[in-house]
Amino acid sequence: MKFYPIHLDIKNKPCLVVGGGKVAQRKVIKLCQAGAAVTVISKELTPDLKVLNEQKQFKYLNRHYHTGDVNDFFLVFAATNNLELNKQIIRGAKSKQVLSNRINGVDEGDFILPATCQVGDLHIGITTQGQSPALSARMRRYFMQKLSTLTPEEIEAVADVRRQMLISDNEKDKVDMMTLVDEIIHKIESNPVEPDKL
Numbered sequence: 001m002k003f004y005p006i007h008l009d010i011k012n013k014p015c016l017v018v019g020g021g022k023v024a025q026r027k028v029i030k031l032c033q034a035g036a037a038v039t040v041i042s043k044e045l046t047p048d049l050k051v052l053n054e055q056k057q058f059k060y061l062n063r064h065y066h067t068g069d070v071n072d073f074f075l076v077f078a079a080t081n082n083l084e085l086n087k088q089i090i091r092g093a094k095s096k097q098v099l100s101n102r103i104n105g106v107d108e109g110d111f112i113l114p115a116t117c118q119v120g121d122l123h124i125g126i127t128t129q130g131q132s133p134a135l136s137a138r139m140r141r142y143f144m145q146k147l148s149t150l151t152p153e154e155i156e157a158v159a160d161v162r163r164q165m166l167i168s169d170n171e172k173d174k175v176d177m178m179t180l181v182d183e184i185i186h187k188i189e190s191n192p193v194e195p196d197k198l
């Protein structure tokens with residue numbers, strides 16, 4: 001296994017995205033959803049990033065990357081279309097022990113992002129260890145279709161019974177919880193996938 005799978009709590013943690021294109025946008029949206037304190041450095045922004053900037057979802061520095069910009073960040077994303085610059089950003093981050101993601105290739109940088117799909121608190125993360133992103137993207141669409149039959153409330157119901165079980169230490173609560181889990185698995189199994197939507 002090349003990469004260690006982890007779900008990181010980045011609430012209020014300072015995260016830097018260098019670049020304002022389509023790939024940077026994907027990173028920024030997920031960082032904001034996870035409650036990070038996001039800074040974006042780029043002279044250009046996609047239309048969606050412009051809207052998020054107007055909503056003050058992140059701190060925007062409308063300029064090119066400068067050496068030293070990575071200092072004091074928790075995570076850094078080198079997401080420009082300039083391969084040499086992305087390498088330089090990763091080197092800068094490494095010299096400051098800041099964890100970094102490079103969108104081109106996996107040999108530099110400390111982590112890569114999985115393709116994800118979710119229903120409520122159930123999240124599925126898919127990676128090919130950076131080798132076949134197109135396969136990850138397709139697998140995500142497969143699981144999105146499979147999970148589309150579930151609701152956040154059904155996922156929450158399992159957590160509710162578990163909380164009850166932890167208080168009561170009652171065998172019946174455990175059976176109830178496993179029944180709900182079985183129902184979820186059954187719904188997923190019996191939900192057919194439409195291949196032309198993958």
Ligand SMILES: C[C@@]1(CC(=O)O)C2=NC(=C\c3[nH]c(c(CCC(=O)O)c3CC(=O)O)Cc3[nH]c(c(CC(=O)O)c3CCC(=O)O)/C=C3\N/C(=C\2)[C@@H](CCC(=O)O)[C@]3(C)CC(=O)O)/[C@H]1CCC(=O)O
Nearest residue numbers: 103104105112113114115127128129130132133134136137
């Ligand atoms: C999962 C997802 C998460 C995210 O980005 O948030 C993600 N790529 C996504 C989309 C996507 N990627 C690509 C396309 C173009 C069309 C296509 O091919 O389909 C699209 C579609 C689009 O852009 O719309 C091509 C591509 N990707 C990378 C390269 C390498 C390079 O540039 O050298 C190339 C070009 C060469 C090639 O094709 O190989 C590199 C990476 N991409 C990764 C993640 C990491 C490894 C993930 C893994 O382990 O599998 C890694 C290493 C870096 C990273 O961490 O970012 C997201 C899912 C979107 C979804 O869920 O639908």
Ligand SMILES: NC(=O)c1ccc[n+]([C@@H]2O[C@H](COP(=O)([O-])OP(=O)(O)OC[C@H]3O[C@@H](n4cnc5c(N)ncnc54)[C@H](O)[C@@H]3O)[C@@H](O)[C@H]2O)c1
Nearest residue numbers: 018019020021022023024041042043044064065080081103
């Ligand atoms: N990881 C992935 O999922 C993935 C997917 C598709 C493509 N790619 C690769 O990622 C790269 C970026 O793709 P994109 O679609 O976001 O490109 P894009 O052209 O839409 O965006 C590039 C961004 O980089 C910014 N930039 C350039 N020089 C900069 C500098 N000196 N300082 C700050 N920002 C700077 C630009 O302002 C622009 O916003 C491409 O090279 C592509 O090969 C990666």
